Amino acid sequence: MTIEDRDDAYLVTHALAKDTLSKIRDVETEQVAFRKGLVKLGRICGYEIIDGAMDTEYVSIETPMAETTGERVKGLDDVVIINVLRAATPFVEGLLKAFPRAKQGVISAGRDEEAGMNEDGEFPITIDYVKLPEIREQDTVIVADPMLATGSTMCAVLDYVLDGADPENLFVLSAVSAPDGLLRVGEAAPEADLLTVAIDDHLDEDGFIVPGLGDAGDRAFRTK
Numbered sequence: 654m655t656i657e658d659r660d661d662a663y664l665v666t667h668a669l670a671k672d673t674l675s676k677i678r679d680v681e682t683e684q685v686a687f688r689k690g691l692v693k694l695g696r697i698c699g700y701e702i703i704d705g706a707m708d709t710e711y712v713s714i715e716t717p718m719a720e721t722t723g724e725r726v727k728g729l730d731d732v733v734i735i736n737v738l739r740a741a742t743p744f745v746e747g748l749l750k751a752f753p754r755a756k757q758g759v760i761s762a763g764r765d766e767e768a769g770m771n772e773d774g775e776f777p778i779t780i781d782y783v784k785l786p787e788i789r790e791q792d793t794v795i796v797a798d799p800m801l802a803t804g805s806t807m808c809a810v811l812d813y814v815l816d817g818a819d820p821e822n823l824f825v826l827s828a829v830s831a832p833d834g835l836l837r838v839g840e841a842a843p844e845a846d847l848l849t850v851a852i853d854d855h856l857d858e859d860g861f862i863v864p865g866l867g868d869a870g871d872r873a874f875r876t877k
Contacts, residue, residue, distance in 0.1 A: 662852060674694060678865075680867070692743045695745060696751055710725055733758060737797065740869040740870035744798075760780065789820070794824065796811065799827060802833075
């Protein structure tokens, strides 16, 4: 299994995940390649969640030649993926290749850049739209956002996701995370497993991850 426990988070160390992240970090990577990279990264992370967190069971199967015993993943029908709009859309597209039968929820959440970061390192968050499926005890919930910077957005999102819900597994999945965000989300939602492909160095004075990969939403959708 290519997931390492780093105390404050679990790190996906799969070689293809690191290779893909390096490509989308590059400032020369244009929109189409950036989006495809996020899709690929989501798929890889989905497979890692299956391998690292989901049980298997033995089943009897009939091949064209004989009866034998096979192994199947349990719980693939009990997955809920939450798309934090908009940057997570291609990331979630990749996750759905690993979990094609997952229920999906969307939350449109964004930080108020004009208000700026307060002295505690947090941003005010605006939630514009929420549509979530029922979350049951047996579910594995994956809340996906490619960038976990200050953690302000993710904490606001988790307030909605965990309102009356207590799923068996809860993952906060990101491509790139900052230590500040991991600490904030970990304290706010200790029941969540924080899973990321990279833990970057720091946040700049505007709350952006350094070295990061820029604004994932703008790069994926070619906006400014």
